[in-house]
Amino acid sequence: MGIIIQARNISKTYPKKKERVRALQEVSFQVKKGELVGLLGPNGAGKTTMVKIIAGLVAPDQGEVEIAGYNTWKERGRTLRKLSAVLEGNRNIYWPLTVKENLNFFASLKGQPPRKVQQRIDYLISKLNLEKKVNVTARSLSRGMQQKLALAVALVVDVPVLILDEPTLGLDVESALEIREMLQDVVYQENKTVLLTTHDMRLVRAICPRVIIINQGQIVTDDRVENLLRLFEAKSYRLKLTGHLTSKQEEMISLVENAIIHNDRHNGVYIDLHLESMDSLYIILDILRENNSPIESIERQEIDLEQVFLEIVGRRRKNGQPDSFASTG
Amino acid sequence: MGSLILLQAQVKKEFILLRRYFFNFLGGFATLYVVFLLLFLGYRGLAAGTDMYGTGLGNLIVGYMLWIFAMTIYQDISYHLFNEAREGILEQLYMSPFGYIRVTAFRLIAGLVLNFGMAFLILMAMMLSTGRYLNLDLISLVPLIILLLVPIAGLGFILGGLQILYKRIQSILQIVQFLLVGVVVAPINLGWTVFLPGTMASHLVRQVMVEEAFITALPWTQFLMALVMAVFYLLLGLAIFKLCERRAMISGRLGQF
Ligand SMILES: Nc1ncnc2c1ncn2[C@@H]1O[C@H](COP(=O)(O)OP(=O)(O)OP(=O)(O)O)[C@@H](O)[C@H]1O
Ligand SMILES: [Mg+2]
Numbered sequence: 403m404g405i406i407i408q409a410r411n412i413s414k415t416y417p418k419k420k421e422r423v424r425a426l427q428e429v430s431f432q433v434k435k436g437e438l439v440g441l442l443g444p445n446g447a448g449k450t451t452m453v454k455i456i457a458g459l460v461a462p463d464q465g466e467v468e469i470a471g472y473n474t475w476k477e478r479g480r481t482l483r484k485l486s487a488v489l490e491g492n493r494n495i496y497w498p499l500t501v502k503e504n505l506n507f508f509a510s511l512k513g514q515p516p517r518k519v520q521q522r523i524d525y526l527i528s529k530l531n532l533e534k535k536v537n538v539t540a541r542s543l544s545r546g547m548q549q550k551l552a553l554a555v556a557l558v559v560d561v562p563v564l565i566l567d568e569p570t571l572g573l574d575v576e577s578a579l580e581i582r583e584m585l586q587d588v589v590y591q592e593n594k595t596v597l598l599t600t601h602d603m604r605l606v607r608a609i610c611p612r613v614i615i616i617n618q619g620q621i622v623t624d625d626r627v628e629n630l631l632r633l634f635e636a637k638s639y640r641l642k643l644t645g646h647l648t649s650k651q652e653e654m655i656s657l658v659e660n661a662i663i664h665n666d667r668h669n670g671v672y673i674d675l676h677l678e679s680m681d682s683l684y685i686i687l688d689i690l691r692e693n694n695s696p697i698e699s700i701e702r703q704e705i706d707l708e709q710v711f712l713e714i715v716g717r718r719r720k721n722g723q724p725d726s727f728a729s730t731g
Numbered sequence: 732m733g734s735l736i737l738l739q740a741q742v743k744k745e746f747i748l749l750r751r752y753f754f755n756f757l758g759g760f761a762t763l764y765v766v767f768l769l770l771f772l773g774y775r776g777l778a779a780g781t782d783m784y785g786t787g788l789g790n791l792i793v794g795y796m797l798w799i800f801a802m803t804i805y806q807d808i809s810y811h812l813f814n815e816a817r818e819g820i821l822e823q824l825y826m827s828p829f830g831y832i833r834v835t836a837f838r839l840i841a842g843l844v845l846n847f848g849m850a851f852l853i854l855m856a857m858m859l860s861t862g863r864y865l866n867l868d869l870i871s872l873v874p875l876i877i878l879l880l881v882p883i884a885g886l887g888f889i890l891g892g893l894q895i896l897y898k899r900i901q902s903i904l905q906i907v908q909f910l911l912v913g914v915v916v917a918p919i920n921l922g923w924t925v926f927l928p929g930t931m932a933s934h935l936v937r938q939v940m941v942e943e944a945f946i947t948a949l950p951w952t953q954f955l956m957a958l959v960m961a962v963f964y965l966l967l968g969l970a971i972f973k974l975c976e977r978r979a980m981i982s983g984r985l986g987q988f
Pocket of ligand 1: 416425443447448449451452983
């Protein structure tokens, strides 16, 4: 089967003066060789913590991570030969060095002499459209260019696993697209394994066949994106009304879980429903019957990944309110 | 084999940065030289005409040169680490299969050529402007200077490690940097001073440069003491650094500044 990333029972609590922050609780997952997996979750869910534990930069309280069979803590050197990581932010490269110098230096840092990777460097530079910037210091590059360079640096030596923490955060559409294409190439042509965290649902939709969603330090979903969409699509309805609702009806409907009333000047009144069970649909129909409110149509809703995501992380909350999260999409 | 690649890369990087920031290097050189001239003028005003003038001047020159050596290697560890952390590169360096300590050690070795160059230039400038020429017997001097640098590197690792853990200790770094003056000029006849990092080695360097002793003529007990102190401070430094690093990985503060 070729499992290349194996996380077993990872828990992490950050020691802090006043309170202890539980960042991860018994997280386990596997990634197969050649997979491209998105790690999603609202702010503070524990994504970066997970990434850093995999990269051997943060020590877990319990559990272990294996990369290609090597334990990230006990066999640090060996693991680090198997993986590259681009961490959060724009600080993965040497600012006083140029694009080319960075690539040469980081190749050596991973144990490859620069002359052996020249072809690779040329390829990465042209693939990521950095040709004109080869002799420009990283400091003077734009944010998008810096991020592309960071990705190039992570790919300069041939490692089987690539970990990326929010690779397209704050990038313009074009740079994000270039990074997206590069990642796809890396997976489908070079058979590398990629695990990336992001808030960018379009990126996930475009390149990640599988997502792991974590919320408050726990995995809440680990499934293929198509399955998630199908699952939620089947449960999403829109009821369109021809008339108006009485205020009593509105009040009663608003008490139904996962029902949202829209009062649109152009489209009239409609109710969006995410069904946990068919019950809520019947309840709403009962409420509508009271006034004989005419129903124009009941349609199954098109649903996008963003809604699925909000549903999933929202459902874990006690009050049923989705957590606010920064979307870069 | 792998290590050689890393060393080459570090030498190359140091060289690129030297060329790119050559004016900083010149500026640093000029500042150090001017400070020395002021010290020299002050000294001449006090000691001119006395019997001790020549030896004292020799000691002043050697002390100044050793301080530059000590300060550079110390800064190369502690300040560099601060910069690497601030520029966010620290975590990437930690992800090198060679490990951060080896990456840093090789940068130090790469930088050593530069340090020797700088110290040599300053020494020449000092000797030319004071007319006091000292014994430059490299066979005796190089091993002794290394015995000075190694324990100071240990000191650098101690403070570097504390810095990973307690971020805002720049003022302490600066204070230690000036305490290094004391370390390299302290006389050994106080007894306890031989336990300071690099003090014994500094004394031996003075013996060679000012008293013109050959390395084999130095008391072997003193040489041994310098060696023991070098090993002791280096091991202590690495141990404390590892400990701090471990703590930082538990609290997730490795790359946070
Ligand atoms: N070094 C640290 N010390 C204490 N608490 C921390 C530390 N790093 C992270 N945390 C806390 O751990 C939790 C998980 O943080 P983490 O950075 O892993 O989340 P994230 O999913 O990456 O969030 P984001 O989407 O904002 O990047 C948060 O509550 C955060 O405040
Ligand atoms: Mg994060």
